[in-house]
Amino acid sequence: MAQNIYDNLGFYEKYSQLDRQVRGHAGAPEWSSVSALLPDLKDKRIIDLGCGFGWFCRYAMEQRAKSVTGIDISKNMISKAKSFPKNSTITYKIADLDEIILPKGSFDFAYSSLTFHYIKDFSRLMKTIYDSLTSKSHFVFTIEHPIYTAPQNQKLVEDSDGNQTWLLDSYQIEGERTSNWLVKGVIKYHRTMTTIIDSLIKIGFTLKYIEEWKPSEKQLKDHPTWKEEITRPCFLIISVYKD
Amino acid sequence: MAQNIYDNLGFYEKYSQLDRQVRGHAGAPEWSSVSALLPDLKDKRIIDLGCGFGWFCRYAMEQRAKSVTGIDISKNMISKAKSFPKNSTITYKIADLDEIILPKGSFDFAYSSLTFHYIKDFSRLMKTIYDSLTSKSHFVFTIEHPIYTAPQNQKLVEDSDGNQTWLLDSYQIEGERTSNWLVKGVIKYHRTMTTIIDSLIKIGFTLKYIEEWKPSEKQLKDHPTWKEEITRPCFLIISVYKD
Numbered sequence: 001m002a003q004n005i006y007d008n009l010g011f012y013e014k015y016s017q018l019d020r021q022v023r024g025h026a027g028a029p030e031w032s033s034v035s036a037l038l039p040d041l042k043d044k045r046i047i048d049l050g051c052g053f054g055w056f057c058r059y060a061m062e063q064r065a066k067s068v069t070g071i072d073i074s075k076n077m078i079s080k081a082k083s084f085p086k087n088s089t090i091t092y093k094i095a096d097l098d099e100i101i102l103p104k105g106s107f108d109f110a111y112s113s114l115t116f117h118y119i120k121d122f123s124r125l126m127k128t129i130y131d132s133l134t135s136k137s138h139f140v141f142t143i144e145h146p147i148y149t150a151p152q153n154q155k156l157v158e159d160s161d162g163n164q165t166w167l168l169d170s171y172q173i174e175g176e177r178t179s180n181w182l183v184k185g186v187i188k189y190h191r192t193m194t195t196i197i198d199s200l201i202k203i204g205f206t207l208k209y210i211e212e213w214k215p216s217e218k219q220l221k222d223h224p225t226w227k228e229e230i231t232r233p234c235f236l237i238i239s240v241y242k243d
Numbered sequence: 244m245a246q247n248i249y250d251n252l253g254f255y256e257k258y259s260q261l262d263r264q265v266r267g268h269a270g271a272p273e274w275s276s277v278s279a280l281l282p283d284l285k286d287k288r289i290i291d292l293g294c295g296f297g298w299f300c301r302y303a304m305e306q307r308a309k310s311v312t313g314i315d316i317s318k319n320m321i322s323k324a325k326s327f328p329k330n331s332t333i334t335y336k337i338a339d340l341d342e343i344i345l346p347k348g349s350f351d352f353a354y355s356s357l358t359f360h361y362i363k364d365f366s367r368l369m370k371t372i373y374d375s376l377t378s379k380s381h382f383v384f385t386i387e388h389p390i391y392t393a394p395q396n397q398k399l400v401e402d403s404d405g406n407q408t409w410l411l412d413s414y415q416i417e418g419e420r421t422s423n424w425l426v427k428g429v430i431k432y433h434r435t436m437t438t439i440i441d442s443l444i445k446i447g448f449t450l451k452y453i454e455e456w457k458p459s460e461k462q463l464k465d466h467p468t469w470k471e472e473i474t475r476p477c478f479l480i481i482s483v484y485k486d
Contacts (some may be wrong), residue, residue: 166414168408
């Protein structure tokens with residue numbers, strides 16, 4: 001079972017103040033890259049795995065999706081998601097993605113944003129998603145980059161000249177990492193690029209595109225601290241296809 | 244034009260003493276992973292890009308390839324390759340892979356070992372290789388891993404407890420890196436995983452498999468210093484397919 005850190009009140013309160021929660025996609029720096037990979041969502045039956053506040057579910061609704069199913073482990077998240085205006089297109093469900101069972105061949109597009117690094121059994125979930133999709137379906141997701149998840153203690157150091165170094169270790173040692181992000185003791189799972197990509201291919205997906213997100217020059221100018229993303233990638237964006 | 248460091252006498256002398264040059268594939272730790280990806284080479288027309296001493300060319304000859312073309316920029320390499328026993332299956336040519344032109348649809352399998360990080364224009368070369376292959380052809384290659392090529396000054400540090408850290412920087416800044424490997428001033432090119440994989444997909448290849456090589460438990464026991472490869476990957480192995 002995945003840790004349900006989002007129902008930790010201290011975490012949730014801090015998380016709710018993140019720019020990407022307050023402003024939705026407008027506050028998510030990688031959104032322009034992600035949205036460029038989306039197929040036409042009109043009339044699609046969509047599943048959003050780890051929907052959080054439901055920003056993508058509402059986006060899909062606006063794009064005239066036929067149906068959107070938003071799944072999240074956190075009651076707080078789903079409760080907040082339900083508080084936004086929506087119509088009958090969207091259904092929210094509370095479920096643990098490490099144990100979820102999905103109806104086969106029921107969706108035409110799958111989506112997930114920054115959720116899968118909380119999942120213990122990546123391969124099982126990818127197979128579950130694959131089986132839940134009809135043929136000719138896209139699946140776009142973001143996940144924390146292996147370079148970012150690898151270290152036992154994540155640390156970026158900067159010298160007096162502003163040169164940054166990311167202290168990388170344990171890359172080939174997959175498994176649980178405890179990080180102090182917003183609160184202490186957030187459990188995530190490190191997986192190598194090998195595992196992420198080969199799991200998808202082995203299951204039957206065709207890899208269409210990967211992107212190790214980095215800020216544009218304008219984003220860097222507006223947010224100088226994002227220089228860290230030049231030193232080492234934090235977000236991995238992946239687009240695959242079920243033939 | 245690629246730097247021809249292999250015709251630098253100091254470099255060449257040291258390089259010739261590497262275990263993988265003296266013993267061939269038996270001295271290449273990643274060979275068991277690479278060889279597992281090879282299709283049946285019998286009757287194939289094969290191109291080996293950056294053939295060095297010709298270890299793979301002779302291996303393909305032993306597997307009863309129809310023909311093997313070994314390409315290398317270095318006269319030293321090709322001269323040494325020609326000094327080994329061979330038959331008319333193998334043809335060696337001196338050429339710069341940054342400028343090479345290959346006959347279209349002339350090969351059934353392409354191979355390259357630890358060469359492409361010397362190449363300035365990766366995308367051009369991948370397109371050249373794609374066009375030189377017939378349909379239903381595999382292409383297997385190894386390249387230095389982006390985590391390994393990224394830093395401006397490659398450095399792995401170890402504390403008194405034996406904990407290692409790889410000092411990663413500049414990951415998103417692609418281009419030339421000067422390293423001191425065997426001799427000073429060896430020029431390599433850093434490319435992100437994004438660039439490597441998406442270049443291949445964009446050109447038309449289907450990604451079949453990637454592997455960030457790591458030593459087996461037995462290899463680690465026999466070669467304790469290879470622990471570095473657990474801390475951060477050095478070799479990236481890729482298998483793609485032209486439909």
